[in-house]
Amino acid sequence: MLGLRRAFAALLSLPRAGSPPAAAMSTLLISQERYAWLRELGLQEENPGVYNGRWGGRGQVVTTYCPANNEPIASVRQGNLEDYEETVKKAKEAWKVWADIPAPKRGEIVRQIGDALRQKIKVLGSLVSLEMGKIFVEGVGEVQEYVDVCDYAVGLSRMIGGPILPSERPGHALIEQWNPVGLVGVITAFNFPVAVYGWNSAIAMICGNACLWKGAPTTSLVSVAVTKIIAKVLEDNKLPGAICSLVCGGADIGTAMARDERMDLLSFTGSTKVGKQVALMVQERFGECVVTCSYFNFSKVFEDADLNLVIPSALFAAVGTAGQRCTTARRLFLHESIHDEVVAKLAKAYAQVRIGDPWDSDTLYGPLHTKEAVKMFLDAVEQAKQQGGSVVCGGKVINRPGNYVEPTIVTGLPHNAPIVHTETFAPILYVLKFKEEEEVFAWNNEVKQGLSSSIFTKDLGRIFRWLGPKGSDCGIVNVNIPTSGAEIGGAFGGEKHTGGGRESGSDSWKLYMRRST
Numbered sequence: 001m002l003g004l005r006r007a008f009a010a011l012l013s014l015p016r017a018g019s020p021p022a023a024a025m026s027t028l029l030i031s032q033e034r035y036a037w038l039r040e041l042g043l044q045e046e047n048p049g050v051y052n053g054r055w056g057g058r059g060q061v062v063t064t065y066c067p068a069n070n071e072p073i074a075s076v077r078q079g080n081l082e083d084y085e086e087t088v089k090k091a092k093e094a095w096k097v098w099a100d101i102p103a104p105k106r107g108e109i110v111r112q113i114g115d116a117l118r119q120k121i122k123v124l125g126s127l128v129s130l131e132m133g134k135i136f137v138e139g140v141g142e143v144q145e146y147v148d149v150c151d152y153a154v155g156l157s158r159m160i161g162g163p164i165l166p167s168e169r170p171g172h173a174l175i176e177q178w179n180p181v182g183l184v185g186v187i188t189a190f191n192f193p194v195a196v197y198g199w200n201s202a203i204a205m206i207c208g209n210a211c212l213w214k215g216a217p218t219t220s221l222v223s224v225a226v227t228k229i230i231a232k233v234l235e236d237n238k239l240p241g242a243i244c245s246l247v248c249g250g251a252d253i254g255t256a257m258a259r260d261e262r263m264d265l266l267s268f269t270g271s272t273k274v275g276k277q278v279a280l281m282v283q284e285r286f287g288e289c290v291v292t293c294s295y296f297n298f299s300k301v302f303e304d305a306d307l308n309l310v311i312p313s314a315l316f317a318a319v320g321t322a323g324q325r326c327t328t329a330r331r332l333f334l335h336e337s338i339h340d341e342v343v344a345k346l347a348k349a350y351a352q353v354r355i356g357d358p359w360d361s362d363t364l365y366g367p368l369h370t371k372e373a374v375k376m377f378l379d380a381v382e383q384a385k386q387q388g389g390s391v392v393c394g395g396k397v398i399n400r401p402g403n404y405v406e407p408t409i410v411t412g413l414p415h416n417a418p419i420v421h422t423e424t425f426a427p428i429l430y431v432l433k434f435k436e437e438e439e440v441f442a443w444n445n446e447v448k449q450g451l452s453s454s455i456f457t458k459d460l461g462r463i464f465r466w467l468g469p470k471g472s473d474c475g476i477v478n479v480n481i482p483t484s485g486a487e488i489g490g491a492f493g494g495e496k497h498t499g500g501g502r503e504s505g506s507d508s509w510k511l512y513m514r515r516s517t
Helices: 002-012 033-041 081-099 103-119 121-132 136-156 195-206 217-236 251-259 272-284 307-323 339-351 371-386 437-445 460-467 508-512
Strands: 046-048 061-066 071-077 177-180 183-187 210-214 244-247 265-269 288-292 297-301 329-335 390-393 408-411 428-434 452-456 476-479 513-516
Touching (some): 033 071, 033 121, 046 217, 061 217, 071 217, 081 210, 103 121, 103 136, 103 217, 121 136, 121 217, 136 195, 195 210, 195 217, 195 265, 195 508, 217 244, 251 265, 251 272, 265 272, 272 288, 297 307, 297 437, 307 339, 307 428, 307 452, 329 339, 339 390, 339 408, 371 390, 371 408, 371 428, 428 437, 437 460, 452 460, 460 476, 508 513
Parallel strands (some): 183 210, 297 329, 329 428, 452 476
Antiparallel strands (some): 061 071, 177 513, 390 408
């Protein structure tokens, strides 16, 4: 995240979703010399998408496509329900071995996984860039997040403990004992195909759990490549590979995971629509879930703000990852006294964003992930116009191969316009005016989502009101920095329709364990 911020700062200082049929082998990018590096990750033209100690898969063959040119990269044979059933059984058996290993020893295995990821960080980051579409520095940064959370988990493996409490009964002891839940299912989205799994698996593993992963079908190659790295570490340590299982698949696998009572905890990242369905299925069986869903993030800029911080921060938050981050800024509230000045400076900054192939080092802005995302972008721009908005810059598809659209700024809409309350996973920033602190705090909280929020001001009283009970109701609350990005040492997650779950740091480990008193 920091590397991309520096890149944006340097810039400002200057004057498919679904399951398309498998492509013919000869047309695949992996068959071309330019992409021979993909084989360093153990990938081939057709890859098995199920791992439970052995690689396999008896489901549909799905081809993944490069968003920068819509050319096929390689294929993955997904798992079917029989593969899923076999994998769950093996994972439950593997858990019996893993749970008996002392936590610090489990931490040592996670340390080795982190080191293995370090050795492949550039080539794996390149795959993230190629298959997801984010720029190379972000792809590498995402792998680095997994490495960092492995480091964090190693330390945590020696620190987890429960208190000894005073007992009211003579000669008795009252203690809290934390035990692993068992099998943790992890369903991840396309936009962070490495990091989100890392947040979950590294912490879940040191807690003594086995993991079963279902990644997004459109980033299946990333799922396979990451699992190959983990599997080698487990195999080298003569541990069951099913401790970290993989089942690539579609909605049938996700539904099976949600309904399966053997799934002791399910972590889901994705849309609110699907997240609600998942949460209801898990709750129907009285299961446990960590749900991180829809994201609609906001920045507020007061009249005393340092605009040298505001402009690069707003640009980074709105344009980074082509507007497809969980923490992307969707709304920018500007005090009426500085509105026009900030909009003009921001539009000038937008005009300088270097657009290109995501793996080129000069590129700061790449494509959207799928053609469907391009359509949703255009629909949102049209709705914004119909509801009274003015497009200051952007709003169009870029005439080049791939799923490229112009980063877009829209002004003139009221705070409660329907499109302003509708998340579009695309680089559209709605810029709105406000007069008073109280009203903008209320507008921040009036949407159904609550992941990340930010305020720009020098007023210490206002900062503490913003952080307090009548301030932001989001899970992540920032001051004088962008909404985007998060540190692995803190708990990541949001409130309301964002789901309420927490992953990664702080005391999120407790979600992966059960407490006995």
